[in-house]
Amino acid sequence: MVGLGGSLRERSYSGAALRAGMAMAAELGFATETLDLRLLELPMYVPEQALADYPLECQASLRRYVSALRSADVMLWTTPAYHGAMSGVFKNAIDFMQLLAGDERPYLQGCAVGLLTLSDASPLSGMANCVQELRAWLAPTRVTLDSADFSPELTLNSASGQRRLGRLVMELRDFKASQG
Numbered sequence: 001m002v003g004l005g006g007s008l009r010e011r012s013y014s015g016a017a018l019r020a021g022m023a024m025a026a027e028l029g030f031a032t033e034t035l036d037l038r039l040l041e042l043p044m045y046v047p048e049q050a051l052a053d054y055p056l057e058c059q060a061s062l063r064r065y066v067s068a069l070r071s072a073d074v075m076l077w078t079t080p081a082y083h084g085a086m087s088g089v090f091k092n093a094i095d096f097m098q099l100l101a102g103d104e105r106p107y108l109q110g111c112a113v114g115l116l117t118l119s120d121a122s123p124l125s126g127m128a129n130c131v132q133e134l135r136a137w138l139a140p141t142r143v144t145l146d147s148a149d150f151s152p153e154l155t156l157n158s159a160s161g162q163r164r165l166g167r168l169v170m171e172l173r174d175f176k177a178s179q180g
């Protein structure tokens with residue numbers, strides 16, 4: 001499972017939520033790769049620019065990102081609510097999926113995506129549109145957590161948060177199992 005998200009804040013709840021989801025996935029037997037947007041430091045997407053056209057210092061993170069996307073059969077996307085929508089840094093990462101348009105498997109075709117937001121549910125509809133535009137499958141459970149679901153050390157410790165996120169991760173596992 002490839003996890004994508006977090007914010008640029010060091011004490012990021014969405015980053016902590018992503019880590020919690022990926023830990024649950026690992027417990028269920030998934031091989032996991034977490035793409036934390038604060039650590040990945042993607043540049044801004046420039047339309048019609050190939051990967052090789054981006055500055056040298058961005059090449060390693062871009063190559064890692066694109067390679068993780070190409071191998072993804074299941075993903076978990078996490079963003080905080082920013083002004084009633086997904087964050088800019090998250091949408092910029094989605095825009096880079098245009099680099100997969102000409103692949104034998106275009107975009108995220110055949111991949112299943114689970115959605116997780118922080119603070120409120122407002123980014124979910126836009127994220128779901130992105131999933132479908134990118135030809136991926138949407139997991140039925142969509143999870144919204146907030147800061148009260150976490151300990152001061154940013155551990156997901158609310159029973160309700162763990163139960164809902166666990167259900168989403170199990171749906172992704174069931175999707176993967178159904179693909180053989």
Ligand SMILES: Cc1cc2nc3c(=O)[nH]c(=O)nc-3n(C[C@H](O)[C@H](O)[C@H](O)COP(=O)(O)O)c2cc1C
Pocket residue numbers: 006007008009011012013014015080081082083084085118119120122147
């Ligand atoms: C620019 C900005 C816009 C925000 N807009 C909303 C919003 O529309 N609704 C909401 O409930 N919280 C909003 N928040 C609060 C964040 O969702 C909240 O602080 C969240 O924990 C930030 O994610 P992070 O901890 O991963 O950085 C906003 C915060 C920022 C910085």
